[in-house]
Amino acid sequence: MLTSQEKPVWKIEAKSSYLNLNLAELLSYRHLLFRLVRKEFLINYQQTLLGPIWILFQPLLTMVTYVFVFNKIIGVSIGSKIPAVLFYFSGIVLWNFFNDSFGATSKTFRDNISVFSKVYFPRLIVPLASIITQSFRFLIQFIFLIIILLIFIFARGFDFHFSPYAVAVPFIVIIVGLLSLSLGLIMSVLTAKYRDLGNFVDIFVRILLFITPVIYPLSSVKENIRWVVQLNPLAPLFELFRLGVLGEGTVSPWGLAYSIAFTLVSLLMAILLFNKMGSKLIDVI
Amino acid sequence: MSKTIIEVNNISKLYKLGTIGSGSLKQDLSKWFKQSVLKKDDPYFAGEDTGYVDDQDLWAVKNVSFDLEQGESLGIIGSNGSGKSTLLKIISRIVQPTTGYVKGIGKISSILEVGTGFHSDLTGRENIYISGYTLGMNKDEVKKKFDEIVAFSGIEKFLDTPIKRYSSGMYVRLAFAVAAHLEPDILIVDEVLAVGDADFQKKCLGKMREFSQTDGRTILFVSHSMQSINNLCSKALWLQNGKMRELGESSAVVNKYLSSVQQLKLEQHWDDKATAPGNEHIRFRKVELVPMKSNPGDPLDIRTPLVLKFQFWNETDNISLSTGFHLFSYSGECIFDIPSSPQKFNKGLIEGECTIPGNFLNDGSYFISLIVVKDTSVQLFYFEECISFDLEDYRGDIQWYGKWMGSVRPALPFRMEQKEPEF
Known part of the structure; x- marks a missing residue:
């Protein structure tokens, strides 16, 4: 048998377990994690005209479109006092965070096959790097949201x-x-x-946007179809976010509990599935 | 006392032909149903022992076991598709074995390609960090080695240039510099050295030798260069169709492997004069090339003396005949043309032989043609490519692995001495 005092003993087996999340190993690759985050920022904004300004430009442009289309043309009600600019921008910022994080992590295997097939490191590092990258982008956008809020309070007299x-x-x-x-x-x-699920995911996310309170508040949804939106675990989170930042939103404790429970269950499932399948997938991609 | 560093136990890897990448949700569900609900055996494991290729199953690696001790290096040889790379990928933790296990002590790093983790938009500096971390270095190691890596690669001036602007040579040098400064306990190297020029390969192999022999680390090395396997590895494993054909001391395994793969046509003979190659003047009965080997199991290498023997029937009385021996390299270049001196012969069987001494030809593939000439000028019969043979390289203690130039490599007397000592 192999024994050693100072050096790690490892074993590669035919079976992979659901419960082999090796946190110590994950921690030992933290420098790779930070470098991958850095890489994302470097490759996205090198050789571009506006550079990191794109992080703000994209949600701003979306917000202008939403204000114009939904507020001015269609006239969707957004609640009472909140300026449309703030209402939409707050929703867009949080939605972008969800959408971009989900999009990046769901392509983990597809986009990294060339590295995964040549070297071993904990595969979880890559989606974690994506999430951290998106968190930084969110932070920048959120600070911008606060700046717009302050402008509205002091310059435009928003109560x-x-x-x-x-x-x-x-x-x-x-x-x-x-x-x-x-x-x-x-x-x-x-x-x-199952590669064709990728197409399904794109459609699913697009539909999800419309049953999430991004372009409308939950309070403006008719009572008889409100359950559709409430089934979406993102809805209470978006409402609470708006309540916290802009002071208006409809949240029930049950809705919030549902969102948290949904998140925890899916997180558990995700880690188990990723552990179990991570080492097998290289054969099928 | 040395201890076992890596233990490979009965590793097998099954690939299902045809189903890889196809949407096999239905198949997966039925398999899951049979296994988990009906508690039946996995249908894909039935008939496991029937053979290497079973309808749609391919055992890329089958029942491979070996142990390596600290400081030992194992060369893995075999033809293409014999499972060498799959075995390395299993030990590197990239693919999962179907059966068996691998156990090891200490850090393991694998170099299966040059430039793993490199991103072309990033600068050389960024890529050193990202590739170093990807290959398993920690922060202190990269920091400590950074200057060495830069010096080894010789790209100081271009450190802050994106590597997509590098020449391919610079790219390879930088990539290898990172890999060469890894300090794992076990290093796994696939045929990456094939990409560089002779000078680069020499540098790489020198680094690997230092790694195993000076630092006492363990190496697993796949190569098609028998010379580097012989020089670098203490043990060798010969894989054939995924199975272990031979495991043992490297030169013995390499010799057995080479004798089995050499493409030889060393002997041809015809008992029936009517079907024998030739014409109304000359019919060949036999051509053969007899290697003067001390040990029958040895491969033909550049040290082996070779005797060409031939017999032919002559159909004409009182004729002046000579035979020309033409040796060609594989590319068709004539290396020599040696005629026998003309002699008078009568009708009947004629025999001849000619010896190529050992330590004369360079390594490579050769073929022989024989020409029979009347009166030193009239061609009676030209027997083209009647013999073909390969000569393996042999360099003894010379630690240089590049391709040896030239068609011949004769052991000519060579003298060198210190003329004016300087104190």
């Missing part, structure tokens, strides 16, 4: 009431991040094996 729910905002962001990571991990495994 803002600071809500005690503001303390929940970081917590909401973590939950949204974990949810997108969980769903992304599950999809990364499934799409690696």
Whole structure:
């Protein structure tokens, strides 16, 4: 038998277990994680005209479109006092965080096959790097949201009431991040094996946007079809986010509990599935 | 006392032909149903022992076991598709074995390609970090080795240039520099050295030798260069169709492997004069090339003396005949043309022989043609490519692995001495 005092003893077996999350190993690759985050920023904004300004430019442009189309042309009601610019921008910022994190993590295997087939490192490092990258982007956009809010308060006389729910905002962001990571991990495994699911995922996310309170508040949804939106675990999170930041939103404790429970269950499933399948997928991609 | 560093136990890897990559949700569900609900055996494991290729199953690696001790290096040889790379990928943890296990002590790093983790938009500096971390270095190691890596690769001036602007030579040098400064306990190297020029390969092999023999680390090395396997590895494993054909001391395994793969046509003979090659003047009965080997199991290498023997029937009385012996390299270049001196012969069987001494030809593939000439000028019969043979390289203690130039490599007397000592 192999024994050693100072050096790690490892074993590669035919069976992979659901419960072999090796945190110590993950931790030993933390420098790779930070370098991958750095790489994402470098390759996305090198050789571009506007550079990192794109992080703000994209949500701004989306917001202008939404204000124009939904508010000015169609006239969707967005609740009482909040300026449309702030309403849409807050929704877009959080939605982008979910959408981009999910999109990046769900392509983990597809985009990294050339590295995965040549060298071993804990595969979880890659989706974690994606999530951290997206968190930084979110942070920048969020600071910009606060700046716009301040401009509206001081320059435009927006009657803002600071809500005690503001303390929940970081917590909401973590939950949204974990949810997108969980769903992304599950999809990364499934799409690696069944490639056509990728198309389905794109459609699914597009539909999800419309049953998430991004372009409308939950309060403006008719009572008889409100359950459709409430089935979406993102809905209470978006409402609470808006309540915390802008002081208006409709959240019930049950809705929030549902979102948290949904996130935790999918996170558990995602990690189990990723552990179990991570080492087998290289044969099928 | 040396201890076992890596233990490979009964490793097998099954690939299912045809189903890889196809949407096999239905198949997976039925397999899961049979296994988990009906508690039946996995249908894909039935008939496991029937053979190497079973309808749609391919055992890329089958029942491979070996142990390596600290400081030992194992060369893995075999023809293409024999499972060498799959075995390395299993030990590197990239693919999972179907059966068996691998156990090891200490850090393991694998270099299966040059430039793993490189991103072409990033600068040389960024790529050193990212590739180093990807290959398993920690922060201190990369920091400590950074200057050495840069010096080894010789790209100081281009450190902050994106590597997509590098020449391919610079790219390879940088990539190898990172890999060469890994310090794992077990190093796994696939045929990556094939990409560089002779000078680069020499540098790489020198680094690997230092790694195993000076630092006492363990290496697993796949190569098609028998010379480097012989020089670098203490043990060798010969894989054939995924199975272990031979495991043992490297030169013995390499010799057995080479004698089995050499493409030889060393002997041809015809008992029936009517079907024998030739014409109304000359019919060949036999041509053969007899290697003067001390040990029958040895491969033909550049040290082996070779005797060409031939017999032919002559159909004309009182004729002046000579035979020309033409040796060609594989590319068709004539290396020599040696005629016998003309002699008078009568009708009947004629025999001849000519010896190529050992330590004369360079390594490579050769073929022989024989020409029979009347009166030193009239061609009676030209027997083209009647013999073909390969000569393996042999360099003894010379630690240089590049391709040896030239068609011949004769052991000519060579003298060198210190003329004016300087104190």
